[in-house]
Amino acid sequence: MSGGARFITLEGIDGSGKSTQARLLAEALRGQGHVVHLTREPGGSPGAEEIRKLLLEGDPDRWSAETEILLFTAARRDHLERVIEPALARGEIVICDRFADSTRMYQGLRSAEGREMVDSLHDLMIKREPDLTLLIDLDPQAGLDRALSRKGSEERFESFGTDLQARMRAGFLELAGDFPDRITVIDGARAPEQVAQDILGVVTSRLR
Structure with missing residues (x-):
């Protein structure tokens, strides 16, 4: 594989x-x-x-935004060291469901200094952005x-409601405007097969 988009992340609001x-x-x-490693955050x-x-x-107020940022960064560092970087070194494509952009939105929007803190810790401890x-x-x-219709373990964040979802959507779109070479916006209000076709087209063009 000769393309540059080997570390690919998917982002967006819940659901x-x-x-x-x-x-x-x-x-x-x-x-x-292609050899592909599929992973997720937090976790992986x-x-x-x-x-x-x-x-x-647990309860939505279990952690402060600042504590969450530290926990997410710790999880991401371990994920990067033990999974992402070794897979990339083997020449695999890594696809990750969420990465640092989600932390920039979720925790960054919950406090006045949150985004700056996320970016500072990212620059210090992670030092890597996705290729795409x-x-x-x-x-x-x-x-x-959609999110509330699922059964799973992410109820804590989904319980923050539509206000945070709307702010996150706006934040994600602003981020896409700031990093147009890295972030491609995909219309998710269609059948999954149509969305998948668009995504594959974007990725294939970046792999060439």
Whole structure:
């Protein structure tokens, strides 16, 4: 494989279909003969999965925004060291369901200094951005309705409601404007097959 987009992340508000699209993309790329490692955040490595449980379960006010930023950064560092960087070194494509952009939005929007803190810790401890980020854009109410219809362990963040979802959507789109070379916006308000086709087209063009 000769392309530069080897570390690919999917981002978006809750219910936007990131996990489904990450799986479909991995399957499509494997069908093309690529070796793909599909992973997620928070989590992706044994240590990071333990931190995931601390973050996604319990009362919405269990942690302050500042404490969450530290926990997410710790989980991401372990994930990067033990999974992402070794897979990239082997020449694999890494597809990750969420990465630092989600922390910039969720925790960065919860306090006045949150975004600056996220970026400072990222520069200090992570020092890596994805090669390509696919931002699946969706109306906040539609996303929240989808998210709340699922059974899973992310109820803590989904319980923050539509106000935070709307602010995150605006924040994600602003981020896409700031980093147009890295972030591609995908319309998520369509059938999953149509969204997957668009995503595969973008990724394939970047792999050439």
